[in-house]
Amino acid sequence: MTGRSRASRLLLWYPPAWRARYGDEFAELLAAELAERPRDVRRTFDVALSGLRARLADAGLVSHPLDHAAAARAGLATLACCGALFATFGAALWSQLATGLRWAAPADHGITQALDLMSLALLTFCVVAALGLVELIRAAIATVARRRGRTLRWPAMLAVASAAVLVFGGRHFANAWPGTGGHALTAHGLVPTGAVAFCWSVTMWITSYWAHPAMLAAFPATQVAWMTLIPLAACGLMTGMAQLIRRLDRSPRALCFEIWLARVAGGGMVLFLCGALRWLSSATAVRRIDAAGLTVLVLVIAAGISAMRRAGLERRAVTGVSGTRR
Amino acid sequence: MSRSQDANETDALETLGRSSGPASLILSSLADGAKHGYALTKDIESFAGVRLAPGTLYEALSRLEAHGLIEALESQDRRRPYRLTAAGATALSSYLKAQRQVAEVGLRRLASTWALT
Numbered sequence: 114m115t116g117r118s119r120a121s122r123l124l125l126w127y128p129p130a131w132r133a134r135y136g137d138e139f140a141e142l143l144a145a146e147l148a149e150r151p152r153d154v155r156r157t158f159d160v161a162l163s164g165l166r167a168r169l170a171d172a173g174l175v176s177h178p179l180d181h182a183a184a185a186r187a188g189l190a191t192l193a194c195c196g197a198l199f200a201t202f203g204a205a206l207w208s209q210l211a212t213g214l215r216w217a218a219p220a221d222h223g224i225t226q227a228l229d230l231m232s233l234a235l236l237t238f239c240v241v242a243a244l245g246l247v248e249l250i251r252a253a254i255a256t257v258a259r260r261r262g263r264t265l266r267w268p269a270m271l272a273v274a275s276a277a278v279l280v281f282g283g284r285h286f287a288n289a290w291p292g293t294g295g296h297a298l299t300a301h302g303l304v305p306t307g308a309v310a311f312c313w314s315v316t317m318w319i320t321s322y323w324a325h326p327a328m329l330a331a332f333p334a335t336q337v338a339w340m341t342l343i344p345l346a347a348c349g350l351m352t353g354m355a356q357l358i359r360r361l362d363r364s365p366r367a368l369c370f371e372i373w374l375a376r377v378a379g380g381g382m383v384l385f386l387c388g389a390l391r392w393l394s395s396a397t398a399v400r401r402i403d404a405a406g407l408t409v410l411v412l413v414i415a416a417g418i419s420a421m422r423r424a425g426l427e428r429r430a431v432t433g434v435s436g437t438r439r
Numbered sequence: 440m441s442r443s444q445d446a447n448e449t450d451a452l453e454t455l456g457r458s459s460g461p462a463s464l465i466l467s468s469l470a471d472g473a474k475h476g477y478a479l480t481k482d483i484e485s486f487a488g489v490r491l492a493p494g495t496l497y498e499a500l501s502r503l504e505a506h507g508l509i510e511a512l513e514s515q516d517r518r519r520p521y522r523l524t525a526a527g528a529t530a531l532s533s534y535l536k537a538q539r540q541v542a543e544v545g546l547r548r549l550a551s552t553w554a555l556t
Contacts (some may be wrong), residue, residue, distance in 0.1 A: 133502075141518050142476035142477050142493050
């Protein structure tokens, strides 16, 4: 393999925006280094590590050396992805717990309180998502009106198509919800059955059945196909929305509003975890909460906090308010 | 120049975090004129005995450029030279003065206590 092709391969560690700015000159330096010292593990490791740090910066998770406004938007896009991941895993947990309660009344108030807290948290997510979407549509209309909307076409189409798959498929497969026909007991708390059925349907793929193919084979083929399709559609929706958030120009005031929305969503995440902990602390909780699911939720919160902190710092840099960069 | 001004300009390098070490070497190398990536590596190796790895070098270069301490010139072929800005020169001067003060105090104490010169 020639020095140039090795340099091009090493360059792939870096994100596209970084490569667009520094790619040529960096490849030139790498080619010169490779000609001088063809084998150097330390150099490969250094390039990989710097590239990963550049990718984290590109995702708005660490300081971004290129552009404050782009860094703030990247932080918001990562935050939106964290929120979507949290909502997905949270909705899976919530719908599975709520489904069990359709057939048996909870023995104590702890379970009802837990479900109420989780329901409130998910409601908060819905409100934040709706407000964020309105703001995004407003920014998209303004961008299209300025005739700069060409780059928005593909992400918008991907997001709309993926959302359509999730909504129509989710509503169709919700008919097979195992809670259908159960008792609508008021003691179960703030749990609208239609919402539970839909959440169960669109989070059906989050299951340990994947580790047991023999049991999975007993499922109807259409259901297995749907379980395979959901994560693809969810990834499509998240990618489309993240690209839109990153590509749309926003005023510092709009960025400020979106960061405020993100803080509210962060409050919702904490509320949901409080609900899960209340469930765990309840002496009569028959159904245990999946530890792997809870771990994912905590990790997503940690990534969300990092992205929120970075987006806030970069937004202050955009508006000229002093802030410490690290 | 007042002491607080000196402190602020030294901070310009300190705020670069893990890149502050390579940054001072890069600024010192650019102090005598513009250089591209490979020339910077060779020059730093000759005067500091440190060979900056390419990833570390460009991470520091991008941060220095973002902070306005260096600027990129028109590229020669695929190589792009960088040069020091006025802000970069001031920041480097303050940083090196602070380092010299530390070095002088340390050497003086070594000489008086350990008889090392």
